[in-house]
Amino acid sequence: MGAAPEVTRFAPDAGNTRLLRDAFGRFATGVTVVTCGSDAGPVAITANSFTSVSLDPALVLWSPARASRRFAHFDRAEHFAIHVLAAEQAPLCWAIAEDAHALRGEAPRLSPEGVPLIDGCLARFECRRKAVYDGGDHAIMLGHVLRAELREDGDALAFFRGRIGVFAAE
Secondary structure (H helix, E strand, O other), X not given: OOOOOOOOOOOOOHHHHHHHHHHHOOOOEEOEEEEEOOOOOOEEEEEXXXXXXXXXXXXXXXXXXXXOOOXXXXXXXXXXXXXEOEHHHHHHHHHHHHOOOOOHHHOOEEOOOOOEEOOOOOEEEEEEEEEXXXXXXXXXXXXXEEEEEEOOOOOEEEXXXXXXXXXXXX
């Protein structure tokens, strides 16, 4: 047996949020893009704070940062779509991370509720907002899934330790 790995122990507080963020980053997640319509056109945000909640009824949640300039659009939106990105969609991920309106030039297809839809994703969940809960510096947005779509193949775009990479199925 080798030496035990080095470990940092701490009690989270306002003075060590970077350390807490680094600890959260040790949980590998998929990468999603959440979209909604707005008066300014399609709005998108990258998010790794997504999870399924219930099968019956079909519920999902995601958690946008209240400090984000994009937050107000999603806070007002009655409908949104969550797109689970495929590995080849990394450039789209970065474009949206840099620009909330990156889809504006793409003329995306719209859902019946006017939500921009991104094609080529591993999965997509078109949602109606069911509830919004206080989550500290984030909001917890619960969505009722109206329609879903999934691809039969493809590798996942993943987020780990502040970087994106690919999770390939064997």
